[in-house]
Amino acid sequence: MLARSTLQQRILCVMPLLSAAGILPLTIYRFIQAEWDMALLDLAIFILMCLIGYFAYHQKHVSTLKILFCLLAIFGSLSTLYLKGESQLFWCYPTIALLFYFLTVRIAAISSLLTLIGIAILAAPLLTNLMLATFLITLMITASCSLAFSYETSKQNEQLETLSKTDPLTKTLNRRAFTEVAELQISKYKRNPVATSMILLDIDHFKSINDKFGHNQGDDVLITVCHLIQQELRVNDYLFRIGGEEFIILPYAINQEQAIQLAIKLKELIEKYSFIENHQVTISCGVAEYTNKEETLKDWYAVADSALYRAKSTRNTVCPVKGTCYSDSQSCATK
Numbered sequence: 001m002l003a004r005s006t007l008q009q010r011i012l013c014v015m016p017l018l019s020a021a022g023i024l025p026l027t028i029y030r031f032i033q034a035e036w037d038m039a040l041l042d043l044a045i046f047i048l049m050c051l052i053g054y055f056a057y058h059q060k061h062v063s064t065l066k067i068l069f070c071l072l073a074i075f076g077s078l079s080t081l082y083l084k085g086e087s088q089l090f091w092c093y094p095t096i097a098l099l100f101y102f103l104t105v106r107i108a109a110i111s112s113l114l115t116l117i118g119i120a121i122l123a124a125p126l127l128t129n130l131m132l133a134t135f136l137i138t139l140m141i142t143a144s145c146s147l148a149f150s151y152e153t154s155k156q157n158e159q160l161e162t163l164s165k166t167d168p169l170t171k172t173l174n175r176r177a178f179t180e181v182a183e184l185q186i187s188k189y190k191r192n193p194v195a196t197s198m199i200l201l202d203i204d205h206f207k208s209i210n211d212k213f214g215h216n217q218g219d220d221v222l223i224t225v226c227h228l229i230q231q232e233l234r235v236n237d238y239l240f241r242i243g244g245e246e247f248i249i250l251p252y253a254i255n256q257e258q259a260i261q262l263a264i265k266l267k268e269l270i271e272k273y274s275f276i277e278n279h280q281v282t283i284s285c286g287v288a289e290y291t292n293k294e295e296t297l298k299d300w301y302a303v304a305d306s307a308l309y310r311a312k313s314t315r316n317t318v319c320p321v322k323g324t325c326y327s328d329s330q331s332c333a334t335k
């Protein structure tokens with residue numbers, strides 16, 4: 001599926017070019033008719049539309065181009081209405097529709113209201129009262145429908161965005177969100193190196209929980225583990241479920257030592273928690289700090305995974321990739 005932003009970029013390229021193609025014959029006609037004011041105005045709009053299409057094609061300053069395109073459409077409608085009178089009223093309908101397509105709902109609503117006022121002022125001396133009322137009412141209906149459509153689309157997009165990044169069982173963020181957040185953290189680190197660590201967390205012998213107590217009980221354990229972890233995290237920390245019983249924590253601005261302390265706290269919290277009668281649930285954690293700007297996300301994850309691999313040899317353990325591992329509230333030096 002084509003992302004909405006990419007689709008909008010393409011439309012931002014095509015629409016001004018189509019508009020320019022539509023305006024060109026009119027511009028030539030005005031020059032032939034020696035209607036110099038309209039001819040020059042159309043020529044200016046034609047050139048600006050071509051420039052917007054050109055820059056949109058090269059994906060430069062896309063947000064500014066959207067605003068420029070809308071401003072140009074408003075200016076074009078009002079100025080042709082001013083210069084040529086009521087025959088130009090038809091331009092007002094597409095202008096209102098494109099404001100709602102390219103701008104956010106709020107900005108589009110405000111700008112279309114201002115445009116409507118401008119149009120009403122210019123159209124009032126040109127039309128009979130009945131014609132003016134009919135024109136303004138139809139324009140308002142167009143604006144209302146565009147507003148409703150744009151609002152509904154933006155809400156649906158928000159929901160889709162949330163759904164695409166949320167794990168349906170535990171309601172934590174998912175692997176897709178992890179890649180996005182972690183890549184962002186790496187790029188931030190490259191600009192301004194602030195301690196950045198990853199905790200890779202895996203529930204021990206989870207298969208045996210499913211086998212002994214059933215899949216539903218397994219699901220409850222996953223949900224409760226997430227709940228317990230979330231309670232310990234700060235608002236800027238992230239928890240992701242990246243696989244069946246595998247999670248990643250990206251704590252905000254802490255180094256490896258501090259991340260190890262957090263992982264130990266979580267390990268102890270979970271081992272003490274009574275999930276199922278007479279059955280202890282434990283976790284193992286691998287901790288890795290991002291320290292080398294050359295490292296990719298894949299490299300960083302691989303280091304955390306190696307640390308987890310070490311922790312899994314004893315389970316209920318927290319390990320960095322090298323140095324001391326922590327198990328049963330005591331540290332144990334390994335390799």
Ligand SMILES: Nc1nc2c(ncn2[C@@H]2O[C@H](COP(=O)(O)OP(=O)(O)OP(=O)(O)O)[C@@H](O)[C@H]2O)c(=O)[nH]1
Pocket residue numbers: 169202203204205206207208210214215216217218219222243244245312
């Ligand atoms: N209940 C439940 N089980 C799941 C879910 N996703 C994956 N699993 C199960 O998680 C289990 C993971 O098993 P393993 O990868 O062998 O891991 P483990 O048993 O925890 O063993 P170690 O990680 O080595 O300690 C599998 O039995 C999966 O079927 C889920 O959403 N709900």
